[in-house]
Amino acid sequence: MRRSMAVGLLIISILTMACGGAADVDDYKAAFVYVGPADDGGWSQAHDVGRQFLVDETGIETAYTELIPEDATEFRTVAEAYIEQGYNIIFGTTFGYIDAMAEMAEEYPDVIFLHCSGYLSNDSNFGNYFGKMYQPRYLSGLAAGAMTESNKIGYVAAFPIPEVIRGINAFATGVKEVNPDATVEVVWTFTWFGPEEETQAANALIETGVDVLAQHQDSPSTGVVAETNGAKWISYNTAYGQEAAPGAFVTAPVWAWGPYYVDVVNTIIDGEFAGGAYWGGMDTGLVSLYELSSDVPSDIADLISQKTEQIVAGEFDPPIVEEEFIDNVIGTVSP
Amino acid sequence: MIDIQLVGLLNATLQAATLLFIAALGELITEKSGILNLGVEGMISIGAVTGFMTAINTQNILLSVLVGILSSSVFASIHALVTVVLKQDQTVSGLILTILGLAVSALLGKNYVGKKLETKLENISSINEPSNILEVLISQNIIFYIAVVLMIITSYVLKNTMFGRRLEAVGEDSRSSDSMGLKIAKTQFIATCVGGAFAGLSGVYLTLSYVPYWTDNMTSGRGWIALALVIFGGWKPYRTALGALLFGFLEALVPRLQTYGFELSPYIVKITPYIITILVLIILTVYKGGITGAPKNIGVPFFRENR
Numbered sequence: 087m088r089r090s091m092a093v094g095l096l097i098i099s100i101l102t103m104a105c106g107g108a109a110d111v112d113d114y115k116a117a118f119v120y121v122g123p124a125d126d127g128g129w130s131q132a133h134d135v136g137r138q139f140l141v142d143e144t145g146i147e148t149a150y151t152e153l154i155p156e157d158a159t160e161f162r163t164v165a166e167a168y169i170e171q172g173y174n175i176i177f178g179t180t181f182g183y184i185d186a187m188a189e190m191a192e193e194y195p196d197v198i199f200l201h202c203s204g205y206l207s208n209d210s211n212f213g214n215y216f217g218k219m220y221q222p223r224y225l226s227g228l229a230a231g232a233m234t235e236s237n238k239i240g241y242v243a244a245f246p247i248p249e250v251i252r253g254i255n256a257f258a259t260g261v262k263e264v265n266p267d268a269t270v271e272v273v274w275t276f277t278w279f280g281p282e283e284e285t286q287a288a289n290a291l292i293e294t295g296v297d298v299l300a301q302h303q304d305s306p307s308t309g310v311v312a313e314t315n316g317a318k319w320i321s322y323n324t325a326y327g328q329e330a331a332p333g334a335f336v337t338a339p340v341w342a343w344g345p346y347y348v349d350v351v352n353t354i355i356d357g358e359f360a361g362g363a364y365w366g367g368m369d370t371g372l373v374s375l376y377e378l379s380s381d382v383p384s385d386i387a388d389l390i391s392q393k394t395e396q397i398v399a400g401e402f403d404p405p406i407v408e409e410e411f412i413d414n415v416i417g418t419v420s421p
Numbered sequence: 422m423i424d425i426q427l428v429g430l431l432n433a434t435l436q437a438a439t440l441l442f443i444a445a446l447g448e449l450i451t452e453k454s455g456i457l458n459l460g461v462e463g464m465i466s467i468g469a470v471t472g473f474m475t476a477i478n479t480q481n482i483l484l485s486v487l488v489g490i491l492s493s494s495v496f497a498s499i500h501a502l503v504t505v506v507l508k509q510d511q512t513v514s515g516l517i518l519t520i521l522g523l524a525v526s527a528l529l530g531k532n533y534v535g536k537k538l539e540t541k542l543e544n545i546s547s548i549n550e551p552s553n554i555l556e557v558l559i560s561q562n563i564i565f566y567i568a569v570v571l572m573i574i575t576s577y578v579l580k581n582t583m584f585g586r587r588l589e590a591v592g593e594d595s596r597s598s599d600s601m602g603l604k605i606a607k608t609q610f611i612a613t614c615v616g617g618a619f620a621g622l623s624g625v626y627l628t629l630s631y632v633p634y635w636t637d638n639m640t641s642g643r644g645w646i647a648l649a650l651v652i653f654g655g656w657k658p659y660r661t662a663l664g665a666l667l668f669g670f671l672e673a674l675v676p677r678l679q680t681y682g683f684e685l686s687p688y689i690v691k692i693t694p695y696i697i698t699i700l701v702l703i704i705l706t707v708y709k710g711g712i713t714g715a716p717k718n719i720g721v722p723f724f725r726e727n728r
Contacts, residue, residue: 122637123527123637125531125534126534126636126637127534127535127636271680272679273676273679273680274676274679274687275675275676276675276687276688276691277641279638279641280641281632281636281639281641282437282440282627282631282632282641282643282672283641283672283675283676285631285632286433286437286672286673286675286676287675287676289429289433289676290429290433290673290676290677290679290680291676291680292429293425293426293428293429293430293677293680294426294680305636306535306634306636307632307634310632310633310634313537314633326535327535329535329536329537330535330536330537330634331537332537417679418679
């Protein structure tokens with residue numbers, strides 16, 4: 087019985103080889119280019135965790151280069167070195183690589199380029215990917231609305247661009263649902279990563295009387311301010327900062343790139359990859375809400391898990407508003 | 422009784438100003454001796470990370486401050502060695518010091534990213550919610566008062582002591598100073614290390630009080646603003662302090678203008694320090710015939726043999 091199965095497998099494999107159709111994982115090597123250190127505890131680390139997941143799941147050979155500035159020449163140098171070494175899937179994980187990736191996709195039609203957070207793609211070897219972060223942000227708003235006692239919530243935000251604005255609105259939608267009296271006050275820092283600017287912004291919000299702080303920033307400064315002032319804090323990116331502000335940490339909308347990386351690499355191996363844009367929601371596991379801290383009231387925790395199920399099942403999706411703030415947000419989208 | 426937001430603005434101004442001022446004061450002393458050190462950013466970073474590491478490991482705040490000051494000072498001695506002893510280009514050496522300092526501190530701090538600091542530099546009095554300006558002034562962090570004392574001492578030393586006179590003489594005219602028997606290399610070496618020590622103090626203030634945790638690139642450009650401050654202050658301690666207050670005020674104002682509901686673009690507020698610095702230089706050039714206060718020999722290596 088066993089022998090006949092083995093013979094059968096052998097025949098099948100010879101047949102597939104003869105047809106020359108399906109490739110396998112050994113034909114591909116994937117290279118990742120990061121803007122920050124691979125262990126920055128935030129954005130780039132989330133991608134590197136995804137890369138390791140990809141290796142564990144598929145066994146594909148990977149490599150990465152960290153700290154590559156958002157600069158066309160820098161990216162090209164790194165990517166060309168990888169292509170020379172036989173890497174044929176290149177992941178660029180920050181917005182600023184966009185032009186270099188678009189150009190290189192034309193120059194190297196046999197190499198697949200995947201760009202995170204961009205908007206350019208073609209229908210053969212260049213795709214972009216991102217996640218519906220507004221979904222877990224909405225869920226974190228439910229927690230924030232329930233936990234504020236002063237009915238004032240602060241939001242330290244990076245830049246007034248659609249991605250950030252729709253995150254704020256989704257968050258405020260969640261807040262409004264559990265606490266119609268609460269407001270969300272926004273302060274822009276005009277930096278993705280700026281420990282001093284973020285500290286100043288968080289302090290300014292504390293002075294207006296907020297007792298819950300959320301953020302769209304890459305450093306845990308806001309959390310440290312919350313911890314010092316006895317406020318609560320919704321983190322971002324990863325559960326980064328949980329250790330720096332254990333008393334303030336409530337939860338965090340987080341990225342998990344691993345499942346997407348496995349999917350897209352499998353699609354490529356199967357020969358079905360066709361470029362295009364990918365925008366994964368909570369149903370794909372790309373974005374999610376980190377485990378709630380124990381001080382979230384249990385009825386709210388239940389509400390959050392119920393809403394999570396609805397979002398995952400596609401029965402509910404928080405509204406996407408990117409042009410202006412909804413009515414319980416204090417601040418301006420074009421400061 | 423004044424508004425809590427106004428108190429917050431004042432507090433934040435003093436915090437941001439303290440960080441900038443201490444580093445700028447150190448650079449002022451270095452530049453007075455004729456040595457330009459563009460490595461302020463790197464030196465602050467070294468002080469910040471070593472102070473933070475010591476605080477996490479020993480919980481001893483005094484030791485942490487001393488370690489931060491000392492390591493930045495030793496780090497600055499690299500610049501002194503290259504420019505004073507080996508007489509190499511000061512601009513290049515300073516820039517390398519910045520790049521090296523940021524890289525070394527990132528390497529040293531790898532295992533300390535995101536750690537919670539248990540012992541912080543505490544505020545000097547226990548007024549938790551100051552309600553007037555006086556209470557804000559007496560409830561600052563101990564480093565703030567040290568900065569004030571350093572300002573007074575530095576100003577006195579520069580104006581009224583032999584050391585200050587020699588320092589200025591070396592920076593203004595090293596050839597004549599050498600003829601008068603002053604030890605150029607020794608003076609410049611000491612001034613550079615003192616500048617490093619000040620930057621180190623500024624660094625420990627950053628990670629032990631102002632933004633109490635460690636992550637790569639913590640300084641995010643404050644060292645460069647400190648360099649601009651020295652020019653703004655015309656190489657005078659009190660005017661530099663005034664500049665630090667102004668720059669600190671603007672930094673504190675950016676987020677607060679938004680919470681006050683003003684529609685002024687924060688971009689404009691953010692570029693103001695640099696515009697002001699350029700304006701000051703232009704005004705001094707036009708009305709004072711180019712006397713900006715800069716030491717005449719700044720950036721010029723001293724070779725005794727060159728005549």
